Amino acid sequence: MSMTNVLRSILYDGNSRSLKVLNQLLLPHKEEYVDVKDSNDGYDVIKKMIVRGAPAIAMVAILSLAVELADKSFDSPEECTKYIESRLDYLYKSRPTAVNLGDAVKKAKEVARNAALDSAADIVLEYAKMAEIMLEEDIRTNERIGKHGSTLFEGKDLEVVTICNTGSLATAGYGTALGVIRSLHADGKLGMAWALETRPYLQGARLTAYELVADGIPGTLITDSMAAALMKTRKIAGVVVGADRVAANGDTANKIGTYQLAVVAKYHGVKFYVAAPTTSIDLHTATGADIPIETRADDELREVQGVSIAPEINVWNPAFDVTDSSLIDGIITENGVVLPQNGVFDMRSVCSS
Numbered sequence: 167m168s169m170t171n172v173l174r175s176i177l178y179d180g181n182s183r184s185l186k187v188l189n190q191l192l193l194p195h196k197e198e199y200v201d202v203k204d205s206n207d208g209y210d211v212i213k214k215m216i217v218r219g220a221p222a223i224a225m226v227a228i229l230s231l232a233v234e235l236a237d238k239s240f241d242s243p244e245e246c247t248k249y250i251e252s253r254l255d256y257l258y259k260s261r262p263t264a265v266n267l268g269d270a271v272k273k274a275k276e277v278a279r280n281a282a283l284d285s286a287a288d289i290v291l292e293y294a295k296m297a298e299i300m301l302e303e304d305i306r307t308n309e310r311i312g313k314h315g316s317t318l319f320e321g322k323d324l325e326v327v328t329i330c331n332t333g334s335l336a337t338a339g340y341g342t343a344l345g346v347i348r349s350l351h352a353d354g355k356l357g358m359a360w361a362l363e364t365r366p367y368l369q370g371a372r373l374t375a376y377e378l379v380a381d382g383i384p385g386t387l388i389t390d391s392m393a394a395a396l397m398k399t400r401k402i403a404g405v406v407v408g409a410d411r412v413a414a415n416g417d418t419a420n421k422i423g424t425y426q427l428a429v430v431a432k433y434h435g436v437k438f439y440v441a442a443p444t445t446s447i448d449l450h451t452a453t454g455a456d457i458p459i460e461t462r463a464d465d466e467l468r469e470v471q472g473v474s475i476a477p478e479i480n481v482w483n484p485a486f487d488v489t490d491s492s493l494i495d496g497i498i499t500e501n502g503v504v505l506p507q508n509g510v511f512d513m514r515s516v517c518s519s
C-alpha cells in the first residue's frame with residue numbers, strides 16, 4: 167500500500183484476536199480507537215457509524231465475530247455453526263444498503279458450514295482465517311481499482327469531483343473512489359480533487375478533507391450545493407464516486423447527493439464514474455428500484471455535531487440514493503472497468519461467481 171499518513175480505520179490482531187476501530191464520529195479533531203470485543207459491539211459501532219464505509223462495515227462485522235469466537239466454547243461443531251449463523255444474521259441487520267455486508271455474511275456462513283467438522287475449534291479457526299484474508303485482500307483490491315481508474319484519465323492538472331468518503335477510512339486502506347484519486351495523484355495526473363462536504367454526516371468535510379490533507383493530495387472542500395456551479399465554471403475531467411450497492415444493470419446506490427451529482431455531470435458533459443470492489447456488486451438485485459435505502463435518525467439532520475439547528479421541523483433523512491445506470495459512464499472494479507454496451511451494463515463481466 168502506498169505510504170499514507172491516514173490512520174487505519176480497522177486495527178485487528180490475529181494473534182491476540184483483538185479488534186479496534188477508529189471512532190470516525192470524532193474525526194478530524196480526535197483520533198480515538200474503540201475496542202470491539204464481540205458481535206454486539208460490532209453491531210453497535212456500525213449502526214452508530216463509529217465505523218462506516220461499505221467495505222469497512224463488512225470487515226468489522228466479520229472480524230467482531232472472530233474476536234468473540236476466540237473466547238467461546240461449544241459442545242459440538244453443529245452448535246458452533248448454528249451460533250455463527252445466528253450472530254451473522256444479527257450483524258447483517260446493522261445497515262441494510264451496502265451489499266458488501268451481505269456478501270461477507272454469506273461467505274462467512276459458507277465457511278462455517280463447510281469447515282472441517284472434526285471440532286468446533288476447527289470451525290472457529292477456519293472462520294478466523296477467512297476474516298483475516300478478507301482484511302488483507304481489501305487493500306490490494308483498492309490499489310487495483312485505483313490503477314484501472316487512473317487509466318480512464320489522460321493528461322495532467324486534471325480536476326476531479328468526489329462525494330462522501332471512500333478512502334482509507336471507508337476501507338482497510340487506500341480507498342475506492344478516493345483510491346482512484348490517490349492513483350491519479352501518484353501518476354502525476356491530478357490537479358485538484360474537489361470534495362463535497364456531504365451533509366448530514368459530513369464524510370467529505372470531516373474525513374475526505376482529512377485524508378487529502380494528511381497525504382498531501384491537492385484538494386478543495388465545497389458544499390454539496392456548489393457542485394453545479396463548479397461544473398458550469400471549471401474544466402472538470404470527471405466525477406468519481408463510491409458505491410454501497412451496484413445492481414445487476416449498473417444502477418448504483420451511494421451516499422445521498424450522488425444522484426444529483428450524476429444529473430449535473432450529464433448536463434455539463436462531465437464523465438461520471440463509479441469505483442467499487444466486486445463485493446459491492448449485487449447480481450441478485452436486478453435494478454436500483456430493488457435496493458433497500460437506509461433512513462437514519464431525524465436528529466442527524468436537525469443537529470450539526472450535537473448543536474441543534476432545526477428543532478421542530480419534519481425531516482427526511484435517507485442515507486443513500488440510486489443513480490440510474492444511464493447516467494454512469496463506467497464502473498471501475500478491481501477486475502477492470504465495465505463500460506455500457508448500447509447503454510446497458512452487464513456487471514457479470516467482472517464478477518467471478
Ligand SMILES: CSC[C@H]1O[C@H](OP(=O)(O)O)[C@H](O)[C@@H]1O
Pocket residue numbers: 218219220221330331332333336337342343369407408409410420421422485
Ligand atoms: C468505499 S465506501 C462506499 C460508500 O459507503 C459510504 O456510506 P457511509 O459513509 O454511510 O457508510 C458512502 O456511500 C460511500 O460511497
